[in-house]
Amino acid sequence: xxxxxxxxxxxxxxxxxxxxxxxxxxxxxxxxxxxxxxxxxxxxxxxxxxxxxxxxxxxxxxxxxxxxxxxxxxxxxxxxxxxxxxxxxxxxxxxxxxxxxxxxxxxxxxxxxx
Amino acid sequence: xxxxxxxxxxxxxxxxxxxxxxxxxxxxxxxxxxxxxxxxxxxxxxxxxxxxxxxxxxxxxxxxxxxxxxxxxxxxxxxxxxxxxxxxxxxxxxxxxxxxxxxxxxxxxxx
Numbered sequence: 001x002x003x004x005x006x007x008x009x010x011x012x013x014x015x016x017x018x019x020x021x022x023x024x025x026x027x028x029x030x031x032x033x034x035x036x037x038x039x040x041x042x043x044x045x046x047x048x049x050x051x052x053x054x055x056x057x058x059x060x061x062x063x064x065x066x067x068x069x070x071x072x073x074x075x076x077x078x079x080x081x082x083x084x085x086x087x088x089x090x091x092x093x094x095x096x097x098x099x100x101x102x103x104x105x106x107x108x109x110x111x112x113x114x
Numbered sequence: 115x116x117x118x119x120x121x122x123x124x125x126x127x128x129x130x131x132x133x134x135x136x137x138x139x140x141x142x143x144x145x146x147x148x149x150x151x152x153x154x155x156x157x158x159x160x161x162x163x164x165x166x167x168x169x170x171x172x173x174x175x176x177x178x179x180x181x182x183x184x185x186x187x188x189x190x191x192x193x194x195x196x197x198x199x200x201x202x203x204x205x206x207x208x209x210x211x212x213x214x215x216x217x218x219x220x221x222x223x224x225x
Contacts, residue, residue, distance in 0.1 A: 033212050040216045041201060043158075092158065096211055105150075105211060107157035 002027045002097050006046070013113050015087050020079045021109045023093030030100035031096035032070060038089045046091075049076040049110045083113045116141045120204045120216030127194055128222050135189040136217050137178075137204035145170075145206040147180050147187040148213070152201045161189075161202070186202045 032049040055068035121136040162171030167182035204216040
């Protein structure tokens with residue numbers, strides 16, 4: 001299994017500001033992903049975080065809005081830039097564990113943008 | 115591309131009732147299929163999975179069978195409890211290994 005620590009767990013932000021979410025996992029992982037869960041909706045993949053190179057973004061998501069870093073195998077950050085109320089969501093980090101290939105999720109970061 | 119269609123909720127049942135939540139999928143190749151559960155105020159947890167046709171995933175009394183011929187992975191439980199109240203997500207994982215989720219089904223079990 002994997003224990004994923006996501007910070008912050010929740011935050012209230014002002015329009016136009018940016019916030020960085022951190023994801024730290026306690027074991028060796030192959031893949032790291034970032035998802036968004038808008039209020040009352042399902043999860044949508046934002047991007048795959050690639051170690052040492054630019055993230056791979058899904059349609060509808062761009063690097064300028066959601067810059068992602070992954071400096072090593074067990075740590076990644078997602079920044080939500082120039083936030084608007086439409087960015088109010090839960091942002092979740094997901095990892096694929098190297099040994100088992102299973103996917104695990106962090107508890108999420110609940111952002112509210114005023 | 116890949117997609118998952120899930121039974122819309124909310125679903126409200128009495129304790130000890132039988133539960134079915136339908137899930138069908140569209141995918142290229144041979145995806146793995148999953149059910150995730152999100153309890154109130156908690157993160158997403160893997161409930162069960164199946165990686166090939168005719169596999170049955172099971173956990174905590176829940177079951178789902180990977181049916182390739184009907185492209186389905188319906189979730190069932192013979193006798194639900196109040197503690198099963200949660201949102202249930204069907205998902206698939208293709209060759210790129212990221213997950214495609216269904217819309218989620220809110221289950222409420224009344225005592």
